[in-house]
Amino acid sequence: MPHAPSWYADTAHAAPARPLLVGDTVADVCIVGGGYTGLVTAIELAGKGLSVIVLEAETVGWGASGRNGGQIVTGFNKGMDQIEGWVGKDDARHLWDLSEEAKAMLSDLVDRHRIDCDLKWGYLLAALKPRHMTGLAEHKAELEGLGYHRTRMVERDEVRSMVATDAYLGGLYDEGSGQLHPLNYALGLALAAEGMGVRIHERSRVVRVDTGDNPRAFTATGTVSARFLVLAGNAYLGGLCRPIRSRVMPAGTYIIGTEPMDPDRARALIPSGIAVADINFVLNYYRRSPDHRFLFGGGVSYSGFDQPGLKQSLRRTMLKYFPQLADLAIDYCWGGHVAITMNRMPHLGRVSPTTYFAQGYSGHGVALTAIAGRVIAEAIAGQAGRLDVFARIPHRPFPGPAGLKMPALVLGMMWYRLRDLL
Incomplete structure:
Protein backbone atom coordinates (compact mmCIF):
# COMPACT_ATOMS: atom_id res chain seq x y z
CA MET A 1 0.00 0.00 0.00
CA LYS A 120 -11.43 25.80 4.59
CA TRP A 121 -10.78 28.75 6.91
CA GLY A 122 -12.09 29.22 10.45
CA TYR A 123 -10.76 27.78 13.69
CA LEU A 124 -11.80 27.68 17.34
CA LEU A 125 -9.40 27.43 20.26
CA ALA A 126 -11.64 26.14 23.05
CA ALA A 127 -11.23 26.77 26.79
CA LEU A 128 -11.93 24.06 29.36
CA LYS A 129 -10.96 26.09 32.45
CA PRO A 130 -10.99 29.71 33.61
CA ARG A 131 -7.20 29.91 33.25
CA HIS A 132 -7.62 28.89 29.60
CA MET A 133 -9.93 31.86 29.01
CA THR A 134 -7.40 34.16 30.65
CA GLY A 135 -4.65 32.76 28.46
CA LEU A 136 -6.73 33.13 25.30
CA ALA A 137 -7.57 36.74 26.13
CA GLU A 138 -3.86 37.45 26.59
CA HIS A 139 -3.13 35.68 23.30
CA LYS A 140 -5.73 37.84 21.53
CA ALA A 141 -4.19 41.00 22.95
CA GLU A 142 -0.74 39.87 21.81
CA LEU A 143 -2.01 39.21 18.28
CA GLU A 144 -3.69 42.61 18.12
CA GLY A 145 -0.44 44.20 19.20
CA LEU A 146 1.10 42.63 16.09
CA GLY A 147 -1.64 44.09 13.90
CA TYR A 148 -3.55 40.83 13.58
CA HIS A 149 -7.26 41.57 13.97
CA ARG A 150 -8.83 38.31 12.81
CA THR A 151 -9.71 36.83 16.21
CA ARG A 152 -12.52 37.40 18.68
CA MET A 153 -13.35 36.01 22.09
CA VAL A 154 -16.51 33.90 22.33
CA GLU A 155 -18.38 33.04 25.51
CA ARG A 156 -20.01 29.77 26.55
CA ASP A 157 -23.37 30.27 24.79
CA GLU A 158 -21.80 31.16 21.47
CA VAL A 159 -19.34 28.28 21.70
CA ARG A 160 -22.29 25.96 22.30
CA SER A 161 -23.82 27.21 19.04
CA MET A 162 -20.53 26.55 17.24
CA VAL A 163 -19.76 23.09 18.69
CA ALA A 164 -22.31 20.60 20.05
CA THR A 165 -20.70 20.07 23.45
CA ASP A 166 -21.16 21.57 26.92
CA ALA A 167 -17.49 21.06 27.80
CA TYR A 168 -16.20 24.55 27.07
CA LEU A 169 -16.34 27.81 29.00
CA GLY A 170 -15.62 29.82 25.89
CA GLY A 171 -12.86 30.22 23.36
CA LEU A 172 -11.04 32.27 20.76
CA TYR A 173 -12.27 32.18 17.18
CA ASP A 174 -9.64 32.79 14.48
CA GLU A 175 -10.89 33.37 10.96
CA GLY A 176 -7.28 33.23 9.71
CA SER A 177 -6.60 29.62 10.73
CA GLY A 178 -8.18 26.62 9.07
CA GLN A 179 -7.98 23.05 7.80
CA LEU A 180 -7.32 20.91 4.74
CA HIS A 181 -6.93 17.30 3.57
CA VAL A 248 14.48 17.05 17.39
CA MET A 249 12.49 14.21 18.91
CA PRO A 250 9.76 12.25 17.10
CA ALA A 251 6.35 12.53 18.76
CA GLY A 252 3.48 10.24 17.84
CA THR A 253 0.08 11.80 17.23
CA TYR A 254 -3.12 9.88 16.48
CA ILE A 255 -6.55 10.31 14.93
CA ILE A 256 -9.74 8.28 14.80
CA GLY A 257 -12.52 8.55 12.25
CA THR A 258 -16.09 7.49 12.89
CA GLU A 259 -18.37 5.76 10.45
CA PRO A 260 -20.32 8.17 8.20
CA MET A 261 -23.33 9.89 9.74
CA ASP A 262 -26.51 11.31 8.33
CA PRO A 263 -25.42 14.67 6.85
CA ASP A 264 -27.75 16.67 9.11
CA ARG A 265 -26.43 14.93 12.19
CA ALA A 266 -22.84 15.59 11.17
CA ARG A 267 -23.54 19.27 10.46
CA ALA A 268 -25.18 19.66 13.86
CA LEU A 269 -21.89 18.73 15.57
CA ILE A 270 -20.04 21.71 14.05
CA PRO A 271 -22.60 23.73 12.07
CA SER A 272 -20.09 25.98 10.31
CA GLY A 273 -17.62 23.15 9.64
CA ILE A 274 -14.69 24.89 11.33
CA ALA A 275 -11.76 23.05 12.90
CA VAL A 276 -11.55 22.95 16.71
CA ALA A 277 -8.84 22.32 19.29
CA ASP A 278 -8.69 22.73 23.05
CA ILE A 279 -5.64 24.31 24.65
CA ASN A 280 -4.52 21.59 27.00
CA PHE A 281 -0.79 20.94 26.82
CA VAL A 282 -1.71 17.51 25.48
CA LEU A 283 -4.47 18.81 23.26
CA ASN A 284 -7.47 17.28 21.51
CA TYR A 285 -8.43 18.48 18.04
CA TYR A 286 -11.24 17.58 15.68
CA ARG A 287 -13.34 18.45 12.64
CA ARG A 288 -15.98 17.11 10.28
CA SER A 289 -15.00 15.36 7.08
CA PRO A 290 -16.66 16.06 3.72
CA ASP A 291 -18.17 12.54 3.80
CA HIS A 292 -19.83 13.28 7.18
CA ARG A 293 -17.46 11.50 9.55
CA PHE A 294 -16.07 12.93 12.77
CA LEU A 295 -12.25 13.04 12.82
CA PHE A 296 -10.92 13.29 16.39
CA GLY A 297 -7.22 13.55 17.22
CA GLY A 298 -5.09 13.46 20.34
CA GLY A 299 -3.34 10.79 22.38
CA VAL A 300 0.21 12.02 21.86
CA SER A 301 3.01 9.52 22.52
CA TYR A 302 6.60 10.52 23.24
CA SER A 303 7.90 7.01 23.88
CA GLY A 304 8.50 6.00 20.27
CA PHE A 305 5.87 3.27 20.62
CA ASP A 306 2.15 3.31 19.88
CA GLN A 307 0.00 3.06 22.97
CA PRO A 308 -1.94 -0.20 23.45
CA GLY A 309 -5.70 0.12 22.99
CA LEU A 310 -5.25 3.38 21.16
CA LYS A 311 -8.55 3.28 19.27
CA GLN A 312 -10.52 2.61 22.46
CA SER A 313 -8.63 5.29 24.40
CA LEU A 314 -9.27 7.96 21.78
CA ARG A 315 -12.91 6.93 21.52
CA ARG A 316 -13.34 7.33 25.30
CA THR A 317 -11.82 10.80 25.13
CA MET A 318 -14.07 11.76 22.22
CA LEU A 319 -17.16 10.60 24.11
CA LYS A 320 -16.25 12.79 27.11
CA TYR A 321 -16.91 15.77 24.85
CA PHE A 322 -19.48 14.22 22.52
CA PRO A 323 -21.44 11.50 24.36
CA GLN A 324 -24.07 11.68 21.60
CA LEU A 325 -21.64 9.79 19.32
CA ALA A 326 -21.65 6.64 21.46
CA ASP A 327 -23.62 4.66 18.87
CA LEU A 328 -21.07 5.24 16.10
CA ALA A 329 -18.45 2.69 15.11
CA ILE A 330 -14.84 3.78 14.66
CA ASP A 331 -13.83 2.98 11.09
CA TYR A 332 -10.31 4.42 11.20
CA CYS A 333 -7.43 4.81 13.63
CA TRP A 334 -4.05 6.00 12.43
CA GLY A 335 -1.02 7.94 13.52
CA GLY A 336 2.49 9.02 12.70
CA HIS A 337 5.40 11.06 13.93
CA VAL A 338 5.90 14.80 13.94
CA ALA A 339 9.19 16.31 15.08
CA ILE A 340 9.34 18.54 18.14
CA THR A 341 12.19 20.70 19.37
CA MET A 342 13.11 21.56 22.95
CA ASN A 343 11.70 25.07 22.63
CA PRO A 397 19.80 19.21 21.99
CA PHE A 398 17.50 16.99 23.99
CA PRO A 399 19.41 16.12 27.16
CA GLY A 400 20.97 12.83 28.07
CA PRO A 401 22.48 9.86 26.27
CA ALA A 402 20.49 8.53 23.32
CA GLY A 403 18.97 5.69 25.33
CA LEU A 404 17.68 8.04 28.04
CA LYS A 405 16.20 10.86 25.95
CA MET A 406 12.84 9.18 25.43
CA PRO A 407 12.26 8.17 29.07
CA ALA A 408 13.15 11.68 30.27
CA LEU A 409 10.76 13.23 27.80
CA VAL A 410 7.98 10.80 28.68
CA LEU A 411 8.29 11.70 32.38
CA GLY A 412 8.11 15.39 31.53
CA MET A 413 5.03 14.94 29.36
CA MET A 414 3.35 12.85 32.08
CA TRP A 415 3.64 15.87 34.39
CA TYR A 416 1.96 18.16 31.84
CA ARG A 417 -0.76 15.57 31.21
CA LEU A 418 -1.43 15.37 34.96
CA ARG A 419 -1.59 19.17 35.06
CA ASP A 420 -4.22 19.11 32.30
CA LEU A 421 -6.31 16.57 34.17
CA LEU A 422 -6.18 18.55 37.41
Whole structure:
Protein backbone atom coordinates (compact mmCIF):
# COMPACT_ATOMS: atom_id res chain seq x y z
CA MET A 1 0.00 0.00 0.00
CA PRO A 2 1.50 3.42 -0.97
CA HIS A 3 0.41 5.11 2.29
CA ALA A 4 -0.22 4.16 5.90
CA PRO A 5 -3.89 3.09 6.28
CA SER A 6 -6.07 6.09 7.15
CA TRP A 7 -9.14 8.01 6.08
CA TYR A 8 -6.74 10.28 4.22
CA ALA A 9 -5.30 7.37 2.24
CA ASP A 10 -8.76 6.04 1.39
CA THR A 11 -9.89 9.45 0.10
CA ALA A 12 -6.65 10.45 -1.62
CA HIS A 13 -6.64 11.48 -5.25
CA ALA A 14 -4.99 9.14 -7.72
CA ALA A 15 -1.26 9.71 -8.02
CA PRO A 16 1.20 8.48 -10.63
CA ALA A 17 3.80 5.87 -9.73
CA ARG A 18 7.13 7.63 -9.63
CA PRO A 19 10.34 5.85 -10.62
CA LEU A 20 13.04 4.46 -8.39
CA LEU A 21 16.35 6.29 -8.62
CA VAL A 22 18.64 4.08 -10.67
CA GLY A 23 22.20 5.00 -11.53
CA ASP A 24 24.10 8.23 -11.10
CA THR A 25 22.57 11.60 -11.98
CA VAL A 26 23.11 15.30 -11.37
CA ALA A 27 20.99 18.34 -10.50
CA ASP A 28 21.46 21.81 -9.14
CA VAL A 29 19.69 20.77 -5.92
CA CYS A 30 18.91 17.39 -4.38
CA ILE A 31 16.14 17.33 -1.78
CA VAL A 32 15.79 14.44 0.68
CA GLY A 33 12.12 14.02 1.62
CA GLY A 34 8.91 14.17 -0.39
CA GLY A 35 6.70 15.91 2.17
CA TYR A 36 5.57 19.52 2.41
CA THR A 37 9.01 20.99 3.10
CA GLY A 38 10.74 19.18 0.28
CA LEU A 39 7.98 19.78 -2.25
CA VAL A 40 7.54 23.50 -1.54
CA THR A 41 11.32 23.96 -1.64
CA ALA A 42 11.35 22.18 -5.00
CA ILE A 43 8.57 24.42 -6.37
CA GLU A 44 10.35 27.57 -5.20
CA LEU A 45 13.69 26.45 -6.65
CA ALA A 46 12.18 25.38 -9.96
CA GLY A 47 10.57 28.81 -10.17
CA LYS A 48 14.07 30.27 -9.99
CA GLY A 49 15.22 28.12 -12.92
CA LEU A 50 17.19 25.50 -10.98
CA SER A 51 17.08 21.78 -11.74
CA VAL A 52 15.78 19.78 -8.77
CA ILE A 53 15.59 16.11 -7.80
CA VAL A 54 13.49 14.96 -4.83
CA LEU A 55 14.31 11.60 -3.23
CA GLU A 56 11.50 10.05 -1.17
CA ALA A 57 12.03 6.88 0.87
CA GLU A 58 8.42 5.71 0.43
CA THR A 59 5.84 7.69 -1.56
CA VAL A 60 4.98 11.39 -1.66
CA GLY A 61 3.30 12.42 1.60
CA TRP A 62 3.99 9.09 3.31
CA GLY A 63 5.19 10.66 6.58
CA ALA A 64 3.66 13.44 8.66
CA SER A 65 2.60 15.35 5.55
CA GLY A 66 0.04 12.65 4.76
CA ARG A 67 -1.10 11.77 8.29
CA ASN A 68 -1.34 14.97 10.35
CA GLY A 69 -4.45 16.62 11.76
CA GLY A 70 -4.79 18.90 8.76
CA GLN A 71 -5.08 22.03 10.90
CA ILE A 72 -3.56 25.35 9.81
CA VAL A 73 -2.76 27.38 12.91
CA THR A 74 -1.74 31.04 13.20
CA GLY A 75 1.74 31.76 14.51
CA PHE A 76 4.05 29.39 16.34
CA ASN A 77 3.81 26.88 19.17
CA LYS A 78 5.19 29.55 21.52
CA GLY A 79 3.97 33.08 22.27
CA MET A 80 5.66 36.09 20.77
CA ASP A 81 6.86 37.30 24.18
CA GLN A 82 8.89 34.11 24.60
CA ILE A 83 10.19 34.35 21.04
CA GLU A 84 11.25 37.95 21.65
CA GLY A 85 13.17 36.79 24.70
CA TRP A 86 15.15 34.38 22.52
CA VAL A 87 15.84 36.50 19.45
CA GLY A 88 15.03 40.12 20.31
CA LYS A 89 12.20 42.40 19.28
CA ASP A 90 13.17 42.93 15.63
CA ASP A 91 13.72 39.26 14.79
CA ALA A 92 10.57 38.28 16.67
CA ARG A 93 8.62 40.67 14.45
CA HIS A 94 10.29 39.21 11.35
CA LEU A 95 9.34 35.70 12.46
CA TRP A 96 5.73 36.74 12.98
CA ASP A 97 5.62 38.24 9.49
CA LEU A 98 7.11 35.07 8.06
CA SER A 99 4.48 32.94 9.80
CA GLU A 100 1.73 35.07 8.26
CA GLU A 101 3.40 34.83 4.86
CA ALA A 102 3.35 31.05 5.30
CA LYS A 103 -0.46 31.00 5.47
CA ALA A 104 -0.74 33.29 2.45
CA MET A 105 1.68 31.03 0.58
CA LEU A 106 -0.37 27.95 1.38
CA SER A 107 -3.53 29.60 0.09
CA ASP A 108 -1.74 30.80 -3.04
CA LEU A 109 -0.24 27.34 -3.74
CA VAL A 110 -3.68 25.76 -3.50
CA ASP A 111 -5.25 28.39 -5.77
CA ARG A 112 -2.44 28.72 -8.30
CA HIS A 113 -1.96 24.98 -8.79
CA ARG A 114 -5.64 24.11 -8.38
CA ILE A 115 -4.95 21.66 -5.55
CA ASP A 116 -8.17 19.95 -4.48
CA CYS A 117 -7.58 19.52 -0.75
CA ASP A 118 -10.77 20.76 0.96
CA LEU A 119 -9.10 23.97 2.19
CA LYS A 120 -11.43 25.80 4.59
CA TRP A 121 -10.78 28.75 6.91
CA GLY A 122 -12.09 29.22 10.45
CA TYR A 123 -10.76 27.78 13.69
CA LEU A 124 -11.80 27.68 17.34
CA LEU A 125 -9.40 27.43 20.26
CA ALA A 126 -11.64 26.14 23.05
CA ALA A 127 -11.23 26.77 26.79
CA LEU A 128 -11.93 24.06 29.36
CA LYS A 129 -10.96 26.09 32.45
CA PRO A 130 -10.99 29.71 33.61
CA ARG A 131 -7.20 29.91 33.25
CA HIS A 132 -7.62 28.89 29.60
CA MET A 133 -9.93 31.86 29.01
CA THR A 134 -7.40 34.16 30.65
CA GLY A 135 -4.65 32.76 28.46
CA LEU A 136 -6.73 33.13 25.30
CA ALA A 137 -7.57 36.74 26.13
CA GLU A 138 -3.86 37.45 26.59
CA HIS A 139 -3.13 35.68 23.30
CA LYS A 140 -5.73 37.84 21.53
CA ALA A 141 -4.19 41.00 22.95
CA GLU A 142 -0.74 39.87 21.81
CA LEU A 143 -2.01 39.21 18.28
CA GLU A 144 -3.69 42.61 18.12
CA GLY A 145 -0.44 44.20 19.20
CA LEU A 146 1.10 42.63 16.09
CA GLY A 147 -1.64 44.09 13.90
CA TYR A 148 -3.55 40.83 13.58
CA HIS A 149 -7.26 41.57 13.97
CA ARG A 150 -8.83 38.31 12.81
CA THR A 151 -9.71 36.83 16.21
CA ARG A 152 -12.52 37.40 18.68
CA MET A 153 -13.35 36.01 22.09
CA VAL A 154 -16.51 33.90 22.33
CA GLU A 155 -18.38 33.04 25.51
CA ARG A 156 -20.01 29.77 26.55
CA ASP A 157 -23.37 30.27 24.79
CA GLU A 158 -21.80 31.16 21.47
CA VAL A 159 -19.34 28.28 21.70
CA ARG A 160 -22.29 25.96 22.30
CA SER A 161 -23.82 27.21 19.04
CA MET A 162 -20.53 26.55 17.24
CA VAL A 163 -19.76 23.09 18.69
CA ALA A 164 -22.31 20.60 20.05
CA THR A 165 -20.70 20.07 23.45
CA ASP A 166 -21.16 21.57 26.92
CA ALA A 167 -17.49 21.06 27.80
CA TYR A 168 -16.20 24.55 27.07
CA LEU A 169 -16.34 27.81 29.00
CA GLY A 170 -15.62 29.82 25.89
CA GLY A 171 -12.86 30.22 23.36
CA LEU A 172 -11.04 32.27 20.76
CA TYR A 173 -12.27 32.18 17.18
CA ASP A 174 -9.64 32.79 14.48
CA GLU A 175 -10.89 33.37 10.96
CA GLY A 176 -7.28 33.23 9.71
CA SER A 177 -6.60 29.62 10.73
CA GLY A 178 -8.18 26.62 9.07
CA GLN A 179 -7.98 23.05 7.80
CA LEU A 180 -7.32 20.91 4.74
CA HIS A 181 -6.93 17.30 3.57
CA PRO A 182 -3.21 16.91 4.29
CA LEU A 183 -2.41 14.04 1.95
CA ASN A 184 -4.23 15.58 -1.01
CA TYR A 185 -2.34 18.82 -0.37
CA ALA A 186 0.97 16.91 -0.53
CA LEU A 187 -0.07 15.05 -3.69
CA GLY A 188 -1.09 18.33 -5.28
CA LEU A 189 2.25 19.92 -4.42
CA ALA A 190 4.04 16.99 -6.06
CA LEU A 191 2.09 17.37 -9.29
CA ALA A 192 2.76 21.11 -9.25
CA ALA A 193 6.49 20.51 -8.78
CA GLU A 194 6.62 17.98 -11.60
CA GLY A 195 4.77 20.40 -13.85
CA MET A 196 7.67 22.79 -13.29
CA GLY A 197 10.29 20.19 -14.23
CA VAL A 198 11.13 18.72 -10.82
CA ARG A 199 12.09 15.03 -10.89
CA ILE A 200 10.66 12.97 -8.01
CA HIS A 201 11.93 9.48 -7.22
CA GLU A 202 9.89 7.32 -4.83
CA ARG A 203 11.01 4.16 -3.01
CA SER A 204 14.44 5.77 -3.07
CA ARG A 205 15.58 5.86 0.54
CA VAL A 206 18.71 7.89 1.07
CA VAL A 207 21.18 5.84 3.11
CA ARG A 208 24.09 8.28 3.20
CA VAL A 209 24.77 11.92 2.39
CA ASP A 210 27.96 13.85 1.72
CA THR A 211 27.51 17.43 2.94
CA GLY A 212 30.89 18.71 1.78
CA ASP A 213 31.86 20.97 -1.08
CA ASN A 214 30.41 18.54 -3.61
CA PRO A 215 27.28 17.20 -1.91
CA ARG A 216 25.82 13.85 -2.86
CA ALA A 217 22.94 11.66 -1.76
CA PHE A 218 23.30 7.89 -1.96
CA THR A 219 20.49 5.33 -2.24
CA ALA A 220 20.79 1.57 -2.61
CA THR A 221 20.41 1.90 -6.38
CA GLY A 222 21.87 5.25 -7.32
CA THR A 223 23.39 8.60 -6.41
CA VAL A 224 22.57 12.25 -6.99
CA SER A 225 25.40 14.77 -7.25
CA ALA A 226 24.33 18.36 -6.77
CA ARG A 227 25.52 21.87 -6.01
CA PHE A 228 23.24 21.98 -2.96
CA LEU A 229 21.53 19.46 -0.70
CA VAL A 230 18.33 20.02 1.31
CA LEU A 231 17.43 17.68 4.19
CA ALA A 232 13.64 17.69 4.54
CA GLY A 233 12.89 14.37 6.25
CA ASN A 234 11.86 15.93 9.58
CA ALA A 235 10.85 13.17 12.07
CA TYR A 236 11.65 10.52 9.47
CA LEU A 237 15.19 11.69 8.66
CA GLY A 238 16.56 9.32 11.31
CA GLY A 239 20.32 9.27 11.75
CA LEU A 240 21.13 10.49 8.26
CA CYS A 241 22.71 13.70 9.56
CA ARG A 242 24.13 13.53 13.08
CA PRO A 243 24.67 17.30 13.62
CA ILE A 244 20.93 18.01 13.56
CA ARG A 245 19.51 14.73 14.86
CA SER A 246 19.72 15.59 18.58
CA ARG A 247 17.75 18.83 18.13
CA VAL A 248 14.48 17.05 17.39
CA MET A 249 12.49 14.21 18.91
CA PRO A 250 9.76 12.25 17.10
CA ALA A 251 6.35 12.53 18.76
CA GLY A 252 3.48 10.24 17.84
CA THR A 253 0.08 11.80 17.23
CA TYR A 254 -3.12 9.88 16.48
CA ILE A 255 -6.55 10.31 14.93
CA ILE A 256 -9.74 8.28 14.80
CA GLY A 257 -12.52 8.55 12.25
CA THR A 258 -16.09 7.49 12.89
CA GLU A 259 -18.37 5.76 10.45
CA PRO A 260 -20.32 8.17 8.20
CA MET A 261 -23.33 9.89 9.74
CA ASP A 262 -26.51 11.31 8.33
CA PRO A 263 -25.42 14.67 6.85
CA ASP A 264 -27.75 16.67 9.11
CA ARG A 265 -26.43 14.93 12.19
CA ALA A 266 -22.84 15.59 11.17
CA ARG A 267 -23.54 19.27 10.46
CA ALA A 268 -25.18 19.66 13.86
CA LEU A 269 -21.89 18.73 15.57
CA ILE A 270 -20.04 21.71 14.05
CA PRO A 271 -22.60 23.73 12.07
CA SER A 272 -20.09 25.98 10.31
CA GLY A 273 -17.62 23.15 9.64
CA ILE A 274 -14.69 24.89 11.33
CA ALA A 275 -11.76 23.05 12.90
CA VAL A 276 -11.55 22.95 16.71
CA ALA A 277 -8.84 22.32 19.29
CA ASP A 278 -8.69 22.73 23.05
CA ILE A 279 -5.64 24.31 24.65
CA ASN A 280 -4.52 21.59 27.00
CA PHE A 281 -0.79 20.94 26.82
CA VAL A 282 -1.71 17.51 25.48
CA LEU A 283 -4.47 18.81 23.26
CA ASN A 284 -7.47 17.28 21.51
CA TYR A 285 -8.43 18.48 18.04
CA TYR A 286 -11.24 17.58 15.68
CA ARG A 287 -13.34 18.45 12.64
CA ARG A 288 -15.98 17.11 10.28
CA SER A 289 -15.00 15.36 7.08
CA PRO A 290 -16.66 16.06 3.72
CA ASP A 291 -18.17 12.54 3.80
CA HIS A 292 -19.83 13.28 7.18
CA ARG A 293 -17.46 11.50 9.55
CA PHE A 294 -16.07 12.93 12.77
CA LEU A 295 -12.25 13.04 12.82
CA PHE A 296 -10.92 13.29 16.39
CA GLY A 297 -7.22 13.55 17.22
CA GLY A 298 -5.09 13.46 20.34
CA GLY A 299 -3.34 10.79 22.38
CA VAL A 300 0.21 12.02 21.86
CA SER A 301 3.01 9.52 22.52
CA TYR A 302 6.60 10.52 23.24
CA SER A 303 7.90 7.01 23.88
CA GLY A 304 8.50 6.00 20.27
CA PHE A 305 5.87 3.27 20.62
CA ASP A 306 2.15 3.31 19.88
CA GLN A 307 0.00 3.06 22.97
CA PRO A 308 -1.94 -0.20 23.45
CA GLY A 309 -5.70 0.12 22.99
CA LEU A 310 -5.25 3.38 21.16
CA LYS A 311 -8.55 3.28 19.27
CA GLN A 312 -10.52 2.61 22.46
CA SER A 313 -8.63 5.29 24.40
CA LEU A 314 -9.27 7.96 21.78
CA ARG A 315 -12.91 6.93 21.52
CA ARG A 316 -13.34 7.33 25.30
CA THR A 317 -11.82 10.80 25.13
CA MET A 318 -14.07 11.76 22.22
CA LEU A 319 -17.16 10.60 24.11
CA LYS A 320 -16.25 12.79 27.11
CA TYR A 321 -16.91 15.77 24.85
CA PHE A 322 -19.48 14.22 22.52
CA PRO A 323 -21.44 11.50 24.36
CA GLN A 324 -24.07 11.68 21.60
CA LEU A 325 -21.64 9.79 19.32
CA ALA A 326 -21.65 6.64 21.46
CA ASP A 327 -23.62 4.66 18.87
CA LEU A 328 -21.07 5.24 16.10
CA ALA A 329 -18.45 2.69 15.11
CA ILE A 330 -14.84 3.78 14.66
CA ASP A 331 -13.83 2.98 11.09
CA TYR A 332 -10.31 4.42 11.20
CA CYS A 333 -7.43 4.81 13.63
CA TRP A 334 -4.05 6.00 12.43
CA GLY A 335 -1.02 7.94 13.52
CA GLY A 336 2.49 9.02 12.70
CA HIS A 337 5.40 11.06 13.93
CA VAL A 338 5.90 14.80 13.94
CA ALA A 339 9.19 16.31 15.08
CA ILE A 340 9.34 18.54 18.14
CA THR A 341 12.19 20.70 19.37
CA MET A 342 13.11 21.56 22.95
CA ASN A 343 11.70 25.07 22.63
CA ARG A 344 8.87 24.02 20.24
CA MET A 345 10.11 26.41 17.54
CA PRO A 346 11.01 25.30 14.00
CA HIS A 347 14.65 24.44 13.41
CA LEU A 348 16.04 25.74 10.10
CA GLY A 349 19.59 26.35 9.00
CA ARG A 350 22.71 24.98 7.37
CA VAL A 351 24.80 21.92 8.10
CA SER A 352 27.48 23.25 5.77
CA PRO A 353 27.73 25.92 3.06
CA THR A 354 26.18 23.44 0.62
CA THR A 355 23.60 21.69 2.82
CA TYR A 356 20.38 23.12 4.26
CA PHE A 357 17.72 21.64 6.51
CA ALA A 358 14.31 22.32 8.05
CA GLN A 359 12.70 20.30 10.82
CA GLY A 360 10.93 20.42 14.18
CA TYR A 361 7.75 22.37 13.35
CA SER A 362 6.26 21.10 16.63
CA GLY A 363 2.67 20.78 15.47
CA HIS A 364 2.56 23.86 13.20
CA GLY A 365 4.03 22.30 10.08
CA VAL A 366 1.04 22.47 7.74
CA ALA A 367 1.62 26.20 7.28
CA LEU A 368 5.23 26.75 8.37
CA THR A 369 6.64 24.23 5.89
CA ALA A 370 5.64 26.63 3.13
CA ILE A 371 7.78 29.51 4.37
CA ALA A 372 10.58 27.08 5.24
CA GLY A 373 10.71 25.99 1.62
CA ARG A 374 10.73 29.58 0.39
CA VAL A 375 13.51 30.87 2.65
CA ILE A 376 15.72 27.85 1.91
CA ALA A 377 15.23 28.41 -1.82
CA GLU A 378 16.07 32.09 -1.36
CA ALA A 379 19.28 31.17 0.49
CA ILE A 380 20.34 28.73 -2.22
CA ALA A 381 19.74 31.48 -4.79
CA GLY A 382 22.01 33.81 -2.80
CA GLN A 383 19.59 35.71 -0.53
CA ALA A 384 19.98 34.16 2.92
CA GLY A 385 18.72 36.99 5.11
CA ARG A 386 15.31 35.50 5.90
CA LEU A 387 16.69 32.02 6.53
CA ASP A 388 19.17 33.58 8.93
CA VAL A 389 16.29 34.98 11.00
CA PHE A 390 15.11 31.41 11.60
CA ALA A 391 18.68 30.20 12.13
CA ARG A 392 19.14 32.67 15.00
CA ILE A 393 16.50 30.89 17.09
CA PRO A 394 18.56 29.04 19.74
CA HIS A 395 18.06 25.27 19.72
CA ARG A 396 19.44 22.96 22.40
CA PRO A 397 19.80 19.21 21.99
CA PHE A 398 17.50 16.99 23.99
CA PRO A 399 19.41 16.12 27.16
CA GLY A 400 20.97 12.83 28.07
CA PRO A 401 22.48 9.86 26.27
CA ALA A 402 20.49 8.53 23.32
CA GLY A 403 18.97 5.69 25.33
CA LEU A 404 17.68 8.04 28.04
CA LYS A 405 16.20 10.86 25.95
CA MET A 406 12.84 9.18 25.43
CA PRO A 407 12.26 8.17 29.07
CA ALA A 408 13.15 11.68 30.27
CA LEU A 409 10.76 13.23 27.80
CA VAL A 410 7.98 10.80 28.68
CA LEU A 411 8.29 11.70 32.38
CA GLY A 412 8.11 15.39 31.53
CA MET A 413 5.03 14.94 29.36
CA MET A 414 3.35 12.85 32.08
CA TRP A 415 3.64 15.87 34.39
CA TYR A 416 1.96 18.16 31.84
CA ARG A 417 -0.76 15.57 31.21
CA LEU A 418 -1.43 15.37 34.96
CA ARG A 419 -1.59 19.17 35.06
CA ASP A 420 -4.22 19.11 32.30
CA LEU A 421 -6.31 16.57 34.17
CA LEU A 422 -6.18 18.55 37.41
